[in-house]
Amino acid sequence: MTVLRFDNVSKQYPGGHAALADVSFSVAAGEMLFITGHSGAGKSTLLKLIQLAERPSRGAVLFSERNLLKVRGGRIAHHRRNVGVVYQNHQLLMDRSVAENVALPLVLRGMRRGEIGKRVRSILDRLGLAPRERALPSQLSAGEQQRVGIARAVIAEPAMLVADEPTGNLDPTLSAEIMALFASLPERGTSVLVASHDLGLVKRMRKRVLVLDHGQLVDDISPEDLADE
Amino acid sequence: MNDRATHSSRFGAWLDHHGYSIVASLGRLLRKPWATLLTIGVMAVALALPLGLWVVLGNMARLGGEVRESREIAVFLKQDVGAAPARALADALRARGDVAHVELVTPAQALEQLRARPDLAEAIDALGADAAQAALPSVLRVTPRGDELLLADSLKTLPEAERVQHDAVWRKRLDAWLRFGGRAVLVLAALLGLGALLVVGNTVRLDIQSRREEIGVLQLLGASDGFVRRPFLYLGAWYGLAAGALALAVLTAAWLALRQPLADLSAEYGSSFALRGLDPLPAACVLVGAGLLGWLGAGLVTGHYLRQTRPTET
Numbered sequence: 001m002t003v004l005r006f007d008n009v010s011k012q013y014p015g016g017h018a019a020l021a022d023v024s025f026s027v028a029a030g031e032m033l034f035i036t037g038h039s040g041a042g043k044s045t046l047l048k049l050i051q052l053a054e055r056p057s058r059g060a061v062l063f064s065e066r067n068l069l070k071v072r073g074g075r076i077a078h079h080r081r082n083v084g085v086v087y088q089n090h091q092l093l094m095d096r097s098v099a100e101n102v103a104l105p106l107v108l109r110g111m112r113r114g115e116i117g118k119r120v121r122s123i124l125d126r127l128g129l130a131p132r133e134r135a136l137p138s139q140l141s142a143g144e145q146q147r148v149g150i151a152r153a154v155i156a157e158p159a160m161l162v163a164d165e166p167t168g169n170l171d172p173t174l175s176a177e178i179m180a181l182f183a184s185l186p187e188r189g190t191s192v193l194v195a196s197h198d199l200g201l202v203k204r205m206r207k208r209v210l211v212l213d214h215g216q217l218v219d220d221i222s223p224e225d226l227a228d229e
Numbered sequence: 230m231n232d233r234a235t236h237s238s239r240f241g242a243w244l245d246h247h248g249y250s251i252v253a254s255l256g257r258l259l260r261k262p263w264a265t266l267l268t269i270g271v272m273a274v275a276l277a278l279p280l281g282l283w284v285v286l287g288n289m290a291r292l293g294g295e296v297r298e299s300r301e302i303a304v305f306l307k308q309d310v311g312a313a314p315a316r317a318l319a320d321a322l323r324a325r326g327d328v329a330h331v332e333l334v335t336p337a338q339a340l341e342q343l344r345a346r347p348d349l350a351e352a353i354d355a356l357g358a359d360a361a362q363a364a365l366p367s368v369l370r371v372t373p374r375g376d377e378l379l380l381a382d383s384l385k386t387l388p389e390a391e392r393v394q395h396d397a398v399w400r401k402r403l404d405a406w407l408r409f410g411g412r413a414v415l416v417l418a419a420l421l422g423l424g425a426l427l428v429v430g431n432t433v434r435l436d437i438q439s440r441r442e443e444i445g446v447l448q449l450l451g452a453s454d455g456f457v458r459r460p461f462l463y464l465g466a467w468y469g470l471a472a473g474a475l476a477l478a479v480l481t482a483a484w485l486a487l488r489q490p491l492a493d494l495s496a497e498y499g500s501s502f503a504l505r506g507l508d509p510l511p512a513a514c515v516l517v518g519a520g521l522l523g524w525l526g527a528g529l530v531t532g533h534y535l536r537q538t539r540p541t542e543t
Contacts (some may be wrong), residue, residue: 051449055540074453076540081451091446107246108451110239152450 001029002065003159003191004050009059011045011215019045021215022059027160032183032192034202037212043195046212047162050193051083052076064159081109084153084190086163090145092137098148099124099133105156123151127181143174150181160191167201179205246459254463257436258471265471268432272472275425276519277479279418284480284507286410292502302381303394304369310389315367318389322371327383329374336365366391422522425472429465429526436464437534448538458531462524469523473516481506 004027011020020042027033035043048054049061052068061068063079071079084105092101099120106116124130127147137145146166153161163182167175179201182192196202202209206226211219258265306315312335319333334342340362343349353361373380381395437444444457484506495502507515 052540053449077448077451077453077456079451080449085449091442091449093443093446104447105450107242108447108453108456110242112241113245 002026003029003031003063004193005060005062006046006049007060007062009049009056009061011042011049011054012057018215020049020056020212023212023215023217024059025210025217025220027191027193029159029191030186030189031208032186032194032205033208033210034205035193035195035210035212036197036199036202038197040214041212042215043197043212044164045215047085047164047193047195050160050162051085052079077108081105081156082159084156084158084161086146086149086153086161086166088165088168090137090149092145092148092152094137097134097136098129098140101137101148102151102155104152105158109156119155123155127151143170143177146170146174146178147181150178154185154190157188158190160193161185163192163194165196166194167196167198175201176204183207246456250460250463254460254467257460257464258467265468268428268468269471269475272425272428272468272519272523273475273479275421275428276472276476276515279414279421280476280507280515281480281483282410282414282417284484284505286407286414288504289410290407291505302371302373302377302384304371304384304387304390305392305394306367306369306389307391308366310367312367314389315369318387319369322369327373327375327380328371330372332370334368334370336362336367339365339368425469425519425522426526426529429468429523430530432468433461433465433527434530434534437461437531444534445538454535457535458528461527461531465523465525465527466520467523469519469521469526470516472523473519476519477507477512477515 006023006025009020009023010018012018023042023046035046037043045054049056049068050063052071055069063082066079068079093104102123103116103120106119111119121130121133124133127150129144129147129151132140132144137148140148150166153163161182166182167178170178175198179194182194183205185192203226206223208223209219209221209226210217211221306318310318315333315335319331322328322331340353340358343361344353371380371384377395381393384390385393447457484504488504491502491504
């Protein structure tokens with residue numbers, strides 16, 4: 001089953017800059033893949049189209065068979081609840097505790113406090129953050145902050161997780177830990193799309209890789225081809 | 230059963246978020262006491278000015294009413310109406326339902342009253358008392374009960390009446406001034422209310438700007454417009470409520486400061502007129518209105534911001 005499909009998608013910003021040109025690919029449910037390319041290749045734009053932070057200039061983005069061009073008004077928020085997002089700079093709310101940050105997607109879904117508490121404790125336990133439950137993000141290390149960001153992205157078990165340079169500021173050990181965590185998510189049915197320009201890390205993971213260059217999808221490398229390389 | 234549980238759960242979460250928004254928005258106000266005080270102060274002045282004028286107009290209308298009630302209609306009788314027919318006419322008028330009181334001023338009494346005025350005493354002496362008294366008519370001072378205009382018209386038809394003096398023009402002018410004042414208060418209230426709306430709007434806009442990143446994160450996590458808007462709406466409502474309360478406090482202080490001196494002044498003129506402040510019901514309406522004004526200002530600005538953050542299409 002396909003969870004995400006790009007059909008000849010182009011994105012042109014005002015001023016004429018073409019961020020994506022005629023990009024087509026699809027992602028199966030429970031699949032993990034990487035998207036790589038130089039800075040300015042179009043990775044961030046592609047992720048924004050998935051989150052409906054932007055709309056394509058041409059072509060169609062289908063999420064769970066629904067054309068995102070037709071998603072408007074209040075339905076945009078509903079769509080975004082199905083996409084977990086992990087940012088390079090974490091994007092945590094600095095005036096809220098770890099538990100409150102992680103609970104946000106459940107609060108947005110209208111879940112009651114009791115159930116939210118249970119789920120938050122469970123995910124914080126899984127990610128080794130339970131002792132830091134009441135800490136503010138400013139009291140955490142970079143690695144801990146990133147784990148909080150991941151906990152927040154996956155707590156509501158979204159259909160897809162997108163991560164934009166999630167290991168950009170982390171040391172290799174921590175990067176490997178976080179990638180291992182991402183790799184475990186497809187077992188739970190969540191597709192994972194990671195944008196990274198760290199080719200070494202991408203190769204080590206032995207997953208499908210999409211290569212963007214100046215907004216064009218120039219390569220779609222399967223795990224087998226990657227192993228051969 | 231499951232649907233009902235889900236709806237109940239969502240409603241509970243919705244209530245939870247309202248509670249959170251109320252407390253959190255109040256917390257944001259208290260964390261910036263100086264800026265909050267300035268904003269509330271500006272809004273309070275904008276609300277207090279038309280409110281104060283409204284209260285003054287209300288008191289003027291009351292005072293005008295009292296003066297009107299105390300006004301008499303003077304009926305100057307013809308020179309040939311003697312003392313006995315004048316007394317008989319006064320008795321007849323006292324029996325009427327539209328007359329509260331009648332006082333007969335004879336030419337002799339009128340002469341005494343004129344003589345009491347230092348500027349006229351010499352002139353009367355020079356003219357001679359008898360000649361002066363002969364020139365004065367008997368006068369009936371009639372205090373109306375009910376519609377004084379109808380009574381004045383009726384008194385003009387009396388065969389004994391030479392002239393009826395009733396200053397209807399004065400009353401019309403007062404009413405016109407009060408109507409104009411009322412309209413001016415409405416215009417001023419609209420203008421200053423708009424000013425208060427803009428003050429809240431601008432304050433909330435600045436708050437939104439300082440929380441752009443947080444709002445952006447919430448939106449990408451799937452926050453609905455209502456979820457994002459709610460804390461700002463309560464923030465606006467708090468500003469409005471606090472400004473309304475401060476405006477009422479300023480008016481009450483002004484009322485307390487002016488009440489006694491005005492009562493003393495009225496007493497000097499033999500009046501028991503007392504300055505009245507805002508009654509509880511209008512005061513409550515002011516509070517609710519100010520809160521709604523703040524809510525509306527915040528709603529307009531937040532709505533505009535949310536429209537700007539929609540996904541762009543090119």
